[in-house]
Amino acid sequence: MFTRAIAAAASLLVASASANSKRGLVFTPNSTFPDDAYIWTAPPTDLTWYYNYKPLPSQIYSNVSQSDFEFVPMLWGAPSDISDKSFYNTIKTLIDERGVNVTHILTFNEPDGPGQYGGSDIDPEVAAQVWVNNIVPLQEDYKALRVGLPACTGAPAGMEWSKKFLEACSGLISEGEKTKNCTFDFVPIHWYGNFEGLASHMGEYSAAFPNKSMWVTEYNLANANLQETQAFYTTSAEYLDRLDFVERYSLFGAFRSDVSNVGPNAAMLNRDGELTDIGAWYLGRQATGVDPNSGKGGKDSGAVRMPTPRLVTLLLVSLLGLVNFA
Numbered sequence: 303m304f305t306r307a308i309a310a311a312a313s314l315l316v317a318s319a320s321a322n323s324k325r326g327l328v329f330t331p332n333s334t335f336p337d338d339a340y341i342w343t344a345p346p347t348d349l350t351w352y353y354n355y356k357p358l359p360s361q362i363y364s365n366v367s368q369s370d371f372e373f374v375p376m377l378w379g380a381p382s383d384i385s386d387k388s389f390y391n392t393i394k395t396l397i398d399e400r401g402v403n404v405t406h407i408l409t410f411n412e413p414d415g416p417g418q419y420g421g422s423d424i425d426p427e428v429a430a431q432v433w434v435n436n437i438v439p440l441q442e443d444y445k446a447l448r449v450g451l452p453a454c455t456g457a458p459a460g461m462e463w464s465k466k467f468l469e470a471c472s473g474l475i476s477e478g479e480k481t482k483n484c485t486f487d488f489v490p491i492h493w494y495g496n497f498e499g500l501a502s503h504m505g506e507y508s509a510a511f512p513n514k515s516m517w518v519t520e521y522n523l524a525n526a527n528l529q530e531t532q533a534f535y536t537t538s539a540e541y542l543d544r545l546d547f548v549e550r551y552s553l554f555g556a557f558r559s560d561v562s563n564v565g566p567n568a569a570m571l572n573r574d575g576e577l578t579d580i581g582a583w584y585l586g587r588q589a590t591g592v593d594p595n596s597g598k599g600g601k602d603s604g605a606v607r608m609p610t611p612r613l614v615t616l617l618l619v620s621l622l623g624l625v626n627f628a
C-alpha cells in the first residue's frame with residue numbers, strides 16, 4: 303500500500319514535469335557497459351543537463367545537442383602546478399573553437415573531503431589561487447557565464463571551507479584598501495542523509511548565501527532500505543521542484559546497484575542495467591517495479607537500442623560535420 307501510494311504521488315510529478323526540468327545527470331560511466339549512457343538521454347526523459355566531473359563533454363553524448371542536454375564543465379581539483387591555466391584554456395577552446403554553448407561552470411568537487419571518498423582535498427588558499435587563474439578570466443571573457451561556488455561535502459567543515467575560500471579569494475584580488483570579492487552565481491551543495499537533514503543543510507546554505515540560487519549536485523539517502531529510499535526520493539523531488547531558489551539538482555545515482563557506493567537501493571539501475579522505480583521516476587516515467595537488487599549482473603544494458611548499428615550512425619553524424627571532438 304505504502305509503495306503504491308508513493309508510486310501514485312510520483313506519477314503526479316511525472317505529469318507536471320516539463321522540458322524546463324531542473325533535473326540533471328551526474329554521469330559516472332562504467333566502461334564495461336558503455337550503452338548504459340543512452341538510458342539517460344532516450345526519450346521520454348526529464349534530464350536537461352549533465353556533468354561528468356571533467357572540463358570536456360563525454361564523447362558518448364557527441365550526438366546529443368547542447369540545447370537538449372546541457373553539458374556543464376567542472377574544474378574538479380587543483381592542478382599540480384598552481385599557476386596552471388589549462389582549465390581556462392580548455393573552456394575557451396570549447397566555446398570559441400568547438401562552438402559549444404557553455405553557460406554554466408561547476409568548480410572543485412568536495413574540496414573539503416579526502417580523496418578516498420572522491421573529494422579533491424584542497425586547501426582553501428590553493429583553491430582560491432586556482433580560481434583567480436582560471437575562473438576570474440573566464441568571467442571577464444564571457445560575461446553571461448554563470449559560475450558555481452565550490453561544491454563542498456555535507457559535513458559542517460564544508461561551510462568553514464567555503465568561507466575561508468572566499469576570504470582567500472578576496473585577498474588575492476583586492477588592491478590596497480579597496481576590498482573586492484570573488485563572485486559566483488549559484489551555490490552547489492551535496493547531501494547524503496535523510497530528508498530533514500537535506501532541508502536543514504539547504505537552509506544553512508541559503509542563510510549563508512542569501513539571494514543566490516542553489517544547485518543540489520549530489521544527494522541521496524545512502525544505505526537505507528528500499529521503502530525509506532523511495533520515500534526520500536519522492537519527498538525530496540517534490541521539495542526541490544517546488545522551491546524557486548533551487549535551480550537544478552542531480553541525484554547520485556545513475557549506475558548499477560552492484561557497483562553503487564551509496565548502497566544498492568539508491569541506484570537507478572539494477573544489476574542488469576534496467577531502470578528501478580527511482581530511476582524511472584527520475585526520468586519522469588512510471589514505476590518499473592524492478593527491484594534494485596535484481597538481475598544477474600554482467601548482462602548487457604537494458605537500454606532500448608536503435609536497430610541501426612552505431613558505426614553507421616557515427617558515420618552519418620561525421621558526414622554531417624557534427625562531430626568535432628578532441
Ligand SMILES: *[C@@H]1O[C@H](CO)[C@@H](O)[C@H](O)[C@H]1NC(C)=O
Pocket residue numbers: 332333334560561599600
Ligand atoms: C564496472 O562494472 C563492473 C561489472 O559490474 C565492475 O566489476 C567494476 O567494478 C565497475 N567499475 C567501476 C569503476 O565501477
Ligand SMILES: *[C@@H]1O[C@H](CO)[C@@H](O)[C@H](O)[C@H]1NC(C)=O
Pocket residue numbers: 403405
Ligand atoms: C546558449 O544557451 C543559452 C541558455 O540556454 C541561450 O539563452 C543562448 O541563446 C544560447 N546561445 C547560442 C549561441 O545558442
Ligand SMILES: *[C@@H]1O[C@H](CO)[C@@H](O)[C@H](O)[C@H]1NC(C)=O
Pocket residue numbers: 472481482483
Ligand atoms: C565582500 O564579502 C564580505 C563577506 O561576505 C562582505 O562583508 C563585504 O561587504 C563584501 N565586499 C564587497 C565589496 O562586496
Ligand SMILES: *[C@@H]1O[C@H](CO)[C@@H](O)[C@H](O)[C@H]1NC(C)=O
Pocket residue numbers: 512513
Ligand atoms: C537580497 O535581495 C533583496 C531584494 O532584492 C535585497 O533587498 C537585499 O539587500 C539582498 N541581500 C543581499 C545580502 O544581497
Ligand SMILES: *[C@@H]1O[C@H](CO)[C@@H](O)[C@H](O)[C@H]1NC(C)=O
Pocket residue numbers: 340365366367607608611612615
Ligand atoms: C545517439 O546515438 C545512440 C547510439 O547509436 C542512439 O541510441 C541515440 O538515439 C542517439 N541520440 C540522438 C539524439 O540521436
